[in-house]
Amino acid sequence: MKLIDDGGCPYFLxxxxxxxxxxxxxxSSTYLEDAASLIQRLRRKMYGAIxxxxxxxxxxxxxxxxxxKPKAFYELNAIVIPYGVMLRPFSxxxxxRYLQMATVGSQIAxxxxxxxxxxxxxxxxxxxxxxxxxxxxxxxxxAVTNCLEEQFQTQKFVIDEGITVKYQLPxxxxxxxxxxxxxxxxxxxxxxxxxxxxxxxxxxxTHMTKEQLYFLTIAQxxxxxxxxxxxxxxxxxxxDLPPFLRVEDMARNSKxxxxxxxxxxxxxxxxxxxxxxxxxxxxxxxxxxxx
Numbered sequence: 056m057k058l059i060d061d062g063g064c065p066y067f068l069x070x071x072x073x074x075x076x077x078x079x080x081x082x083s084s085t086y087l088e089d090a091a092s093l094i095q096r097l098r099r100k101m102y103g104a105i106x107x108x109x110x111x112x113x114x115x116x117x118x119x120x121x122x123x124k125p126k127a128f129y130e131l132n133a134i135v136i137p138y139g140v141m142l143r144p145f146s147x148x149x150x151x152r153y154l155q156m157a158t159v160g161s162q163i164a165x166x167x168x169x170x171x172x173x174x175x176x177x178x179x180x181x182x183x184x185x186x187x188x189x190x191x192x193x194x195x196x197x198a199v200t201n202c203l204e205e206q207f208q209t210q211k212f213v214i215d216e217g218i219t220v221k222y223q224l225p226x227x228x229x230x231x232x233x234x235x236x237x238x239x240x241x242x243x244x245x246x247x248x249x250x251x252x253x254x255x256x257x258x259x260x261t262h263m264t265k266e267q268l269y270f271l272t273i274a275q276x277x278x279x280x281x282x283x284x285x286x287x288x289x290x291x292x293x294x295d296l297p298p299f300l301r302v303e304d305m306a307r308n309s310k311x312x313x314x315x316x317x318x319x320x321x322x323x324x325x326x327x328x329x330x331x332x333x334x335x336x337x338x339x340x341x342x343x344x345x346x
Contacts, residue, residue: 165239
């Protein structure tokens with residue numbers, strides 16, 4: 056798997072490359088016209104890439120350097136980590152291990168796990184599509200996929216204004232994102248526990264364990280203050296579910312979370328959907344990075 060972590064410097068700092076890319080979009084004297092023209096160019100490039108064999112630099116259409124979300128590209132067998140992820144407050148070399156794994160670590164683990172979701176599992180290490188998966192893989196994947204789809208039926212939530220909102224989405228539209236969330240949190244947690252170092256946080260650590268702080272930090276990194284309109288739009292336009300649903304998934308489907316907070320098993324209304332384990336420790340070749 057290839058790790059693209061140079062922030063796009065080979066492309067964004069190449070004047071000749073940029074001039075060629077924007078030659079059909081001359082700038083005007085009006086900011087709004089220029090902004091609309093550049094957005095139109097980006098959308099055309101993005102949708103024009105559908106059904107074509109992806110170019111090596113296709114990720115630059117989907118991941119600007121200031122983005123705070125890594126992305127996986129199946130046919131490139133690559134994950135892209137933009138500079139925005141590596142900056143404060145998401146990343147600092149002085150952070151405790153459990154904080155690093157809960158922020159940058161969990162995000163990287165999620166996009167790694169996307170190569171094992173219902174789509175990524177059909178691509179091999181060269182980025183080529185495979186004809187079929189083994190019976191064991193299909194069985195393991197099917198079990199957790201069915202579990203997640205059963206959980207995601209018609210649901211409702213109550214917003215601050217006391218309004219009850221009901222919604223229904225096709226389970227298949229969310230299953231890949233939820234698979235990656237469940238698997239990524241599991242992978243990052245186990246990585247953290249292998250080296251659970253770092254000074255405990257003042258004040259909080261007197262009441263919470265490192266494991267609890269790990270999950271609390273993940274929830275904080277997911278959450279944002281938005282209104283019901285933004286939640287509704289994000290359900291149909293964003294790759295991820297709204298933050299509160301992602302946190303709910305974590306609390307429901309992570310046995311590590313249930314153990315860390317000593318949750319009462321009798322009050323868990325639905326079974327946890329554990330990630331199927333396809334990742335094993337090896338001494339294989341490390342990531343190939345173009346940094």
